[in-house]
Amino acid sequence: MRLSRYFLPTLKETPAEAQIVSHRLMLRAGLIRQQAAGIYSWLPLGFRVLERIARIVREEQDAAGCHEILMPTIQPAELWKESGRYDDYGKEMLRFRDRHDRELLYGPTNEEMVTDIFRAFVKSYRQLPVLLYHIQWKFRDEVRPRFGVMRGREFLMKDSYSFDLDQAGARRSYNKMFVAYLRTFARLGLKAIPMRAETGPIGGDLSHEFIILAETGESQVFVHRDLVERDILAEAVDYDSDLQPLVDSWTSLYAATDEKHDEAAFAAIPPEKRVAARGIEVGHIFYFGTKYSGPEAMNVTVQGPDGKPVHPEMGSYGIGVSRLVGAIIEASHDEAGIIWPESVAPFRVALLNLKVGDATTDALCADLYDRLRANGVEVLYDDREERAGVKFADADLIGLPWQVIVGPKGAAGGMVELKRRKGGERHELDRDAVLERLIG
Structure with missing residues (x-):
């Protein structure tokens, strides 16, 4: 969505x-x-x-x-x-x-x-x-x-x-x-x-x-x-x-x-x-x-x-x-x-596009969004034209278990940040590693 x-x-x-x-x-x-x-x-x-x-x-x-x-x-x-x-x-x-x-x-x-x-x-x-x-x-x-x-x-x-x-x-x-x-x-x-x-x-x-x-x-x-x-x-x-x-x-x-x-x-x-x-x-x-x-x-x-x-x-x-x-x-x-438990969360993943309009960032987000959904992972894709701070605050507020954060610098190298809402642990991973973590 x-x-x-x-x-x-x-x-x-x-x-x-x-x-x-x-x-x-x-x-x-x-x-x-x-x-x-x-x-x-x-x-x-x-x-x-x-x-x-x-x-x-x-x-x-x-x-x-x-x-x-x-x-x-x-x-x-x-x-x-x-x-x-x-x-x-x-x-x-x-x-x-x-x-x-x-x-x-x-x-x-x-x-x-x-x-x-x-x-x-x-x-x-x-x-x-x-x-x-x-x-x-x-x-x-x-x-x-x-x-x-x-x-x-x-x-x-x-x-x-x-x-x-x-x-x-x-x-x-x-x-x-x-x-x-x-x-x-x-x-x-x-x-x-x-x-x-x-x-x-x-x-x-x-x-x-x-x-x-x-x-x-x-x-x-x-x-x-x-x-x-x-x-x-x-x-x-x-x-x-x-x-x-x-x-x-x-x-x-x-x-x-x-x-x-x-x-x-x-x-x-x-x-x-x-x-x-x-x-x-x-x-x-x-x-x-x-x-x-x-x-x-x-x-x-x-x-x-x-x-x-x-x-x-x-x-x-x-x-x-x-x-x-x-x-x-x-x-x-x-x-x-x-902080929703995974069993009742309204979506499992919040996908945050930090620079809507940047071709590389948009393409990586679109690919992650499509592949996660194709594998049955429910995703809320934040594609709004809002400041990054607003997106971070809203993602934490609604409490989905995972946040996939995509910015232009990381996207240029095929990298994204994966954050677990419970505990706040963050990992910088490439596209395939993120998909494996969330699908597997």
């Missing part, structure tokens, strides 16, 4: 309303534009990141045995009244009536609707387990939206739901999601730590938050250092095997937010193993049994092995896809701008 033809409205000045790093950088780098309090348009560069995150989330859900559906954003109030949550959820739920005076709501979550779908089609234990998910926009009318996409009112979320015959099966589904979340966040370049959590309005008695450490985090966290340093991808995961030992090994080490913090238990950890820091929630999973399927709620039954009706056991599992864009920036940036 040529930057001269790309819609990338970067800002030199930081908007006054931006209070945290990710909000400032997302506005300045042209990823989003605020339309109302807590509501944003996603501009081309930001939307590419959003789509890459969603793709990784989707791949890991599929690998764990989930099936993707798509539920509507607007839900009938009757379902929530049936479950008993309509009045309990609070003012965060946006309620309204249509032209026929039917009560509707803009969905903040989908436990009721997915339970209604399940009961319409699943009648026997032989059809269990069922794991369904979707990636959908949601709305929660936060009393004080702030911090950009980190605490917005409208947000993109992956929510999945499990239905099992009994508690043992529900726990197996919970463990699958537990491990799938660890793998998902690792692929996104994040070190996510599972911590026991409150269940809140979702309900149930078993819940884990997944927290990444960041100085600007909303929560105080206390964690055993071994969890911070552990590499989940080094541990083979077969979703059809017993995952309980792996989950137990993670949860056996101390990890808690300030809500669940036990000072005595934390003090018992060797001093060199204690980590007290700030953290950002990037995922939350729940087991809640028959809270929605039971007779006191939506009264869902399937025929059990003995022919008698059984209320299926359920769990739900959320990842804030749009929130993750801000969380990744909070965890990966410097004074100059964003």
Whole structure:
């Protein structure tokens, strides 16, 4: 993509309303534009990141045995009244009536609707387990939206739901999601730590938050250092095997937010193993049994092995896809701008032509651009007639993993500069060496 033809409205000045790093950088780098309090348009560069995150989330859900559906954003109030949550959820739920005076709501979550779908089609234990998910926009009318996409009112979320015959099966589904979340966040370049959590309005008695450490985090966290340093991808995961030992090994080490913090238990950890820091929630999973399927709620039954009706056991599992864009920036940036992990970067390479109009420089840039794209490398080619300083600043601000810098002196000898955004290492290489480094 040529930057001269790309819609990338970067800002030199930081908007006054931006209070945290990710909000400032997302506005300045042209990823989003605020339309109302807590509501944003996603501009081309930001939307590419959003789509890459969603793709990784989707791949890991599929690998764990989930099936993707798509539920509507607007839900009938009757379902929530049936479950008993309509009045309990609070003012965060946006309620309204249509032209026929039917009560509707803009969905903040989908436990009721997915339970209604399940009961319409699943009648026997032989059809269990069922794991369904979707990636959908949601709305929660936060009393004080702030911090950009980190605490917005409208947000993109992956929510999945499990239905099992009994508690043992529900726990197996919970463990699958537990491990799938660890793998998902690792692929996104994040070190996510599972911590026991409150269940809140979702309900149930078993819940884990997944927290990444960041100085600007909303929560105080206390964690055993071994969890911070552990590499989940080094541990083979077969979703059809017993995952309980792996989950137990993670949860056996101390990890808690300030809500669940036990000072005595934390003090018992060797001093060199204690980590007290700030953290950002990037995922939350729940087991809640028959809270929605039971007779006191939506009264869902399937025929059990003995022919008698059984209320299926359920769990739900959320990842804030749009929130993750801000969380990744909070965890990966410097004074100059964003530093994208390669797995989610909107483009892999920024190609900087420092003297547009110079025949040799233009020819070398054109050749690099064509050959990289022909080999599947996504390139943002800065072919604007701007000063070199502007191009350097914008390249650092938007944070693509690699910068290929071509100036007239180097181009005359067939040489370019390759800069890695993370760490800032620079190497002067010839054309073929650069292509080998980026393609190979």
